[in-house]
Amino acid sequence: MMAQSGATQHQDVTDFGHINLVVVWVLGILRFACRPPNGICLVVMKLLKDATTMCFSLVCRNNQKILQGMGQRQGDRFSFAGLAFSVSHGMTAVMTPFSFSLTGTDGKARTGTIRTSRGDIRTPAFMPVGTAATVKAMLPGSVRETGADILLGNTYHLMLRPTAERIDRLGGLHAFMNWDRPILTDSGGFQVMSLAGLRKLTERGVTFKSHIDGSKHELTPERSMEIQRLLGSDIVMCFDECPALPADKARIAQSMELSMRWAARSRDAFGDRPGHALFGIQQGGLEQDLRAQSAAALTEIGFDGYAVGGLAVGEGQASMFDCLDYAPDQLPIDKPRYLMGVGKPDDIVGAVARGIDMMDCVLPSRSGRTGQVFTRRGVLNIKNARHMDDPRPLDEDCTCPACRGYSRAYLHHAFRSHEIISSMLLTWHNLHYYQDLMSGMRDAIEAGTFDAWQAVFHAQREMGDIDPL
């Protein structure tokens, strides 16, 4: 909980003596008044400019009831009076400002912390994908247990079903999907290109038909910002266009320039939303000069973080790494750098080594449903008959529930029998593995031993899976 004076000065509530006790008391009242799932989702404290008046508000999920109060400072404490229930919806929460601090570097690799009003994100960070308001086959508490600090939500899917307006009425995406930590939403542009039907691209934006019911929709920079605001996203992505690779340079340049004009419109439409961040997206394909132009254009506009977009779209790892040898360096050093849609474990390690701070990918969760398992010793497929009688866990050193509680033989049986528990356990394992990977990298970068860590990572993978019994 943070108290804030004006737009820049902020101070921790614990500085104000007995306020915490008051908050506990107020929380008690509100818990009584609001039954689950209308629990409190936000407590906001604001110290007014005269430094003697404290406003606070408690925002409930779903029904948008707000308890508001005002206190006067008396020495080292505040006394509160004038509590009032309000059903207004318009109150803007005053939150911890978004910030990024680097805490260690090792070569180009970086480790640090992104601070948001919904909690810290340790970087390098891997963001599990919760496409349609769920990380498939996982409860949110389980996702958190794997070590995830932040999820990604897909604007395209959510705008179509259940719609951004409905999620807003229900208290925002966090309350809707029962995940109270940070959420990053993409802009919808990429999925429109890969999933929707009958697309039409103009300077204004994209019109398309829903892959669910064929209904017609439009996405523009302005509409994408509006949807991501309705969802309550903590980190909002600019609306951009991402051409498939390979493509000729003129096409890539044209697309990049359009994306930069859309980035400026996104910035304008986003406006001033304390506690929420807007990230720009660098484009330019595999062309170093276009990437530089794109980075310059974005930096000129000014964003809270910068994504490297337009990679992992079919160019192959070598080409992607070639691009990552220069692209992150073109972006501001003091802001988070996010590589979108990446990737396999070795893609992730190579990207971190090149200065990337954030990544997302459906791979660990999707693979969990198709029987593909990631371990320190590479990839295995649980449906292979060699696992049928194998009493050993997927990875004897892994502490996830799948490895602690089940043999390969069981997981093979569950997969072959099309049992839902197979998706649940393998997804959990894969996400756990990915988060362990990130944690290992953060520690190694902090300790200045990232080269040695990478050598072990690659050596273990080259060993391949354990021998059959």
Next chain:
Amino acid sequence: MMAQSGATQHQDVTDFGHINLVVVWVLGILRFACRPPNGICLVVMKLLKDATTMCFSLVCRNNQKILQGMGQRQGDRFSFAGLAFSVSHGMTAVMTPFSFSLTGTDGKARTGTIRTSRGDIRTPAFMPVGTAATVKAMLPGSVRETGADILLGNTYHLMLRPTAERIDRLGGLHAFMNWDRPILTDSGGFQVMSLAGLRKLTERGVTFKSHIDGSKHELTPERSMEIQRLLGSDIVMCFDECPALPADKARIAQSMELSMRWAARSRDAFGDRPGHALFGIQQGGLEQDLRAQSAAALTEIGFDGYAVGGLAVGEGQASMFDCLDYAPDQLPIDKPRYLMGVGKPDDIVGAVARGIDMMDCVLPSRSGRTGQVFTRRGVLNIKNARHMDDPRPLDEDCTCPACRGYSRAYLHHAFRSHEIISSMLLTWHNLHYYQDLMSGMRDAIEAGTFDAWQAVFHAQREMGDIDPL
């Protein structure tokens, strides 16, 4: 943990002073020696006949390593020496004898405790069905959290995949599916009749073709006992034949008489297995005299518990209740009575009121996957459009994760989007509701207020679901 002297005398380990400390120390060593999932699954203590020597063994999952030790009594304590690792597989566990004690009655309704070597079962008990070594869409720890004391496993499914022999090699069904509490297995007969192809019934047993791959199999009383032993089932069911209703009395009598001959063969084949129970199954359709003959035949053979079989096969609730008005009374009063494959919440309440102690049904879990939700106010279907914008939980007084964390709107969205989390949350809710129901009945029977409890149960259901917003 129980210590046992010979086949009949047994005494709680806590009677032996410092033994518990020794066990903790030994467990510590073994945890270190055996990595997951080879954790300890069984600690066996046996006081030899001289009453001064204590043997103990610690049996590990999967790899079958056994740590064995022997201690000499010195006053009120035992000192242990001669620890040794063994890889033998043949050691027979000495377990808590199976027992049943009634702790309360109210009219015909009964409450009590079934004691097994894997934990107590509070009755009336509802057993979730874990057909293919998983309660679909649930982790075993979550099933336990709903309040389940025991699961049911299906012999027919498990014998076909992954096979009973494989489960045995992997340490038994408990270790295989990561559920360390009691398991009851059916005999396979009912599923052969409902699922398998090309059945042929003879005096000897049934031959049939697998519904999975068409392979040919045979089930006899002897083979069913062998399979259930290989699975490691705590409560084994006799192999029987269950005719579909309606059927003419001659057919029902003939079938019942065959089942009674098979019950005697099951009893012989089961043999003497301390710590494991064998239940007989009453047949006789809706004919009171045939039910009485069947009960007499079973009681003559002698079982650890008695099931009422051949109901809930299409005869309707009124006919089933008519039969339950007399059938349980025909069975021994001092043994558990199990009504197989029942049922809907009001079936269960009616059965308990008529003296039934145990039930199982796929309904709460299967319904969870089809969007049917059980609450105190009856049944609702989450796919109904009325829930699309409803911020309220399924049941505001329910404490399950689905009700604590999610709105009806979210659950509707997840179901419509075919998300696995829908099956996970709705199954959890339904199983939680069923266990709450059982807990409520146990308390009411104990308190002698079961009539009043039933009146509230029916009145709440008649109110129907909460009004739309």
